[in-house]
Amino acid sequence: MSEIKVNTMAEMLAKGEFPEILFWVGCSGSFDDRAKKITKAIVRILDHVKIKFAILGSEEGCTGDPAKRAGNEFLFQMQAMQNISVLNGYEIKKIVTGCPHCFNTLKNEYPALGGKYEVVHHTQLVQQLIDEGKLKVQGGEFKGKKIVFHDPCYLGRANDVYEAPREVIKKLDVELAEMKRSRAKGLCCGAGGAQMFKESEKGTKEVNVERAEEALALDPDVIAVACPFCNTMMTDGVKHFNKEEKTKVLDIAELIVKANDL
Amino acid sequence: MIGSVIFCILLIGASAFFYSNAKKIRRNIFIGKDFPITDHKSERLKTMIMVALGQSKMITRPVSAILHIFVYVGFVLINVEILEMFVDGITGAHRAFSFLGSFYNFLIGFFELLALGVFIGVVVFWLRRNVVKVKRFLNAELNGWPRFDANAILITEMVLMTALMLMNAADQNLQLRGNEHYHVAGNFPVSGFFASSLSGLSDGTLIFIERFCWWLHIVGIFAFLNYLPYSKHLHILLAFPNTYFSNLKVKGEFTTLDSVTDVVAPNFDPSYQPKTDPNNPVRFGVRDVQDLGWKNLMDAYSCTECGRCTSSCPQNMTGKKLSPRKIMMDTRDRLVEVGNNMDRNKGVFVDDGKSLLGDYISSEEVWACNTCHACVQECPINIDPLAIIIELRRYLVMEQSQSPAELNGMFTNIENNGAPWQFSPADRGNWVNES
Numbered sequence: 001m002s003e004i005k006v007n008t009m010a011e012m013l014a015k016g017e018f019p020e021i022l023f024w025v026g027c028s029g030s031f032d033d034r035a036k037k038i039t040k041a042i043v044r045i046l047d048h049v050k051i052k053f054a055i056l057g058s059e060e061g062c063t064g065d066p067a068k069r070a071g072n073e074f075l076f077q078m079q080a081m082q083n084i085s086v087l088n089g090y091e092i093k094k095i096v097t098g099c100p101h102c103f104n105t106l107k108n109e110y111p112a113l114g115g116k117y118e119v120v121h122h123t124q125l126v127q128q129l130i131d132e133g134k135l136k137v138q139g140g141e142f143k144g145k146k147i148v149f150h151d152p153c154y155l156g157r158a159n160d161v162y163e164a165p166r167e168v169i170k171k172l173d174v175e176l177a178e179m180k181r182s183r184a185k186g187l188c189c190g191a192g193g194a195q196m197f198k199e200s201e202k203g204t205k206e207v208n209v210e211r212a213e214e215a216l217a218l219d220p221d222v223i224a225v226a227c228p229f230c231n232t233m234m235t236d237g238v239k240h241f242n243k244e245e246k247t248k249v250l251d252i253a254e255l256i257v258k259a260n261d262l
Numbered sequence: 263m264i265g266s267v268i269f270c271i272l273l274i275g276a277s278a279f280f281y282s283n284a285k286k287i288r289r290n291i292f293i294g295k296d297f298p299i300t301d302h303k304s305e306r307l308k309t310m311i312m313v314a315l316g317q318s319k320m321i322t323r324p325v326s327a328i329l330h331i332f333v334y335v336g337f338v339l340i341n342v343e344i345l346e347m348f349v350d351g352i353t354g355a356h357r358a359f360s361f362l363g364s365f366y367n368f369l370i371g372f373f374e375l376l377a378l379g380v381f382i383g384v385v386v387f388w389l390r391r392n393v394v395k396v397k398r399f400l401n402a403e404l405n406g407w408p409r410f411d412a413n414a415i416l417i418t419e420m421v422l423m424t425a426l427m428l429m430n431a432a433d434q435n436l437q438l439r440g441n442e443h444y445h446v447a448g449n450f451p452v453s454g455f456f457a458s459s460l461s462g463l464s465d466g467t468l469i470f471i472e473r474f475c476w477w478l479h480i481v482g483i484f485a486f487l488n489y490l491p492y493s494k495h496l497h498i499l500l501a502f503p504n505t506y507f508s509n510l511k512v513k514g515e516f517t518t519l520d521s522v523t524d525v526v527a528p529n530f531d532p533s534y535q536p537k538t539d540p541n542n543p544v545r546f547g548v549r550d551v552q553d554l555g556w557k558n559l560m561d562a563y564s565c566t567e568c569g570r571c572t573s574s575c576p577q578n579m580t581g582k583k584l585s586p587r588k589i590m591m592d593t594r595d596r597l598v599e600v601g602n603n604m605d606r607n608k609g610v611f612v613d614d615g616k617s618l619l620g621d622y623i624s625s626e627e628v629w630a631c632n633t634c635h636a637c638v639q640e641c642p643i644n645i646d647p648l649a650i651i652i653e654l655r656r657y658l659v660m661e662q663s664q665s666p667a668e669l670n671g672m673f674t675n676i677e678n679n680g681a682p683w684q685f686s687p688a689d690r691g692n693w694v695n696e697s
Binding site for chain 2: 001002006008025027029030031036039040055057058060061062064066067068069070071072073074075077078079081082085104107108109112113153154157158159160184185187188190191192193194195196197198199200201202203204205206207209210211
């Protein structure tokens with residue numbers, strides 16, 4: 001993304017500047033080819049509204065979320081304290097994340113270890129920008145299309161954020177469809193709890209297939225997600241039913257960017 | 263007179279037996295680790311009033327919610343009538359509270375309507391389990407005793423309500439005949455419907471029916487009370503303290519282990535002061551019920567095995583072995599076993615070579631969890647199966663190094679590369695310069 005200059009904290013400080021907000025990219029957003037597109041979409045939004053932001057670059061490390069959910073509290077705390085010393089060293093106050101797992105861990109589990117920040121998920125930031133009139137959005141190519149939103153567990157049930165993503169989607173002039181299992185009753189995509197990194201136990205079905213089946217039953221044009229891991233699982237689920245031509249899996253940040261040519 | 267004596271003996275016996283079992287349950291709950299929950303008293307009270315008293319989490323499944331309200335309200339209010347039965351039982355009076363006049367008549371009529379509601383509720387509950395076969399009542403963990411337990415409670419409640427109605431029907435006939443002992447009192451909107459069908463019976467038979475049903479009802483209630491400590495039905499009492507001591511934090515926040523912080527923190531802060539006693543090292547995570555917190559154990563005793571958790575579990579609905587309800591049932595079963603072991607050994611637990619992890623809950627179940635919090639969200643009385651699952655994982659990882667190989671790989675990657683995959687940390691910002 002050569003047209004937009006993305007500063008690291010180190011680069012910004014070298015220029016004698018300080019960001020309004022730190023963009024916590026996360027491992028998926030940094031390394032996974034599909035998730036990098038979401039990262040870039042978030043950057044385009046931040047750049048478009050002229051928020052001064054920075055990333056940590058090579059100074060960022062896994063928040064420790066998958067280690068903690070898998071029971072490895074040692075590794076979690078090692079990662080957390082390493083990250084906290086970097087964040088506190090830069091005197092970071094506000095963080096936006098592209099991943100609900102990073103969001104949850106930074107927001108809820110870092111304070112007990114000395115890391116206290118204002119943490120928002122990117123869908124919350126986008127909603128706020130729209131509400132404040134800083135970001136004007138149109139439906140663009142999605143106008144009138146049917147979009148179904150899949151709640152990420154660590155944004156929804158874990159942190160009670162159900163409305164921000166929906167409010168943003170509604171601004172696109174689309175038909176927002178709801179699965180029967182949504183909001184507090186939302187069904188997991190199958191990735192959480194470190195399942196992303198292992199084969200599932202013996203059973204009759206994969207969780208992502210169960211969830212994709214439910215979403216596809218509504219025959220949507222887009223399954224909107226707000227988590228890079230949900231994105232992977234739902235994309236695989238849609239492929240399982242050979243529906244990838246009809247139904248796209250897109251992050252809310254990508255919807256905003258595509259609809260408004262940011 | 264003899265009736266009064268028998269009644270008093272039964273009352274004292276039933277109360278004493280219940281008290282001794284209640285004490286045992288309290289003792290068993292505090293086998294768990296002690297951590298005080300004394301904060302946010304008013305918020306806790308509010309949670310208890312909303313969730314336990316007000317049944318606010320039941321409503322997400324409206325059919326069972328409405329039926330449960332019938333049974334719950336009926337059960338609580340009809341117990342007011344038990345007060346009168348106590349007075350009648352002790353003094354030998356008949357309908358001792360009838361001096362309340364028209365208010366009494368209203369109450370008795372109201373109780374009859376409630377009793378009808380309870381009866382309808384438990385009949386439909388029984389049908390849902392045994393005829394309609396609602397999916398969440400079919401899981402393997404309910405085979406045997408748990409299924410018998412559920413049906414026994416429902417049938418007992420049917421019998422108790424039938425006894426109440428029959429008693430009132432016989433009483434009405436005796437009142438109409440001007441029997442001296444059965445003075446006119448009460449209002450019978452339900453039993454009045456079939457009271458006339460008993461009108462052909464002799465006074466003696468009617469008195470027998472009335473007395474038999476009275477005794478059946480009161481003895482049934484004593485028996486029911488003393489069945490509770492052995493049954494899943496204990497939730498009618500424990501739902502209240504269990505919701506009061508709910509986790510009030512957002513669900514996403516898992517506990518922080520101070521014992522781990524004490525090991526990790528000095529690497530980052532040489533002046534760090536340990537939070538736990540270094541001379542009293544604790545086990546990381548949970549292997550057996552003694553390692554759990556007392557609230558986890560109260561959760562286990564409070565569970566009524568409704569299975570809302572299991573029916574919303576993504577892993578269970580896709581055929582995996584994990585069932586959050588089974589986690590709670592196993593925890594209780596093991597706790598009862600440990601408690602009985604202590605009773606046999608003068609209050610001290612003697613190692614029986616068994617543990618919650620392994621003998622009750624397998625690592626296959628523990629590793630299947632998505633930590634999605636659906637089970638926690640669903641529980642109508644704020645039980646947290648996920649807290650137990652995470653503690654079992656902690657033990658497997660930190661004490662046993664027995665995590666699945668792929669997860670070990672993920673741990674190694676985070677440790678060496680700062681990411682769960684094998685990428686160089688130096689490349690983390692490469693996306694910035696990619697098209």
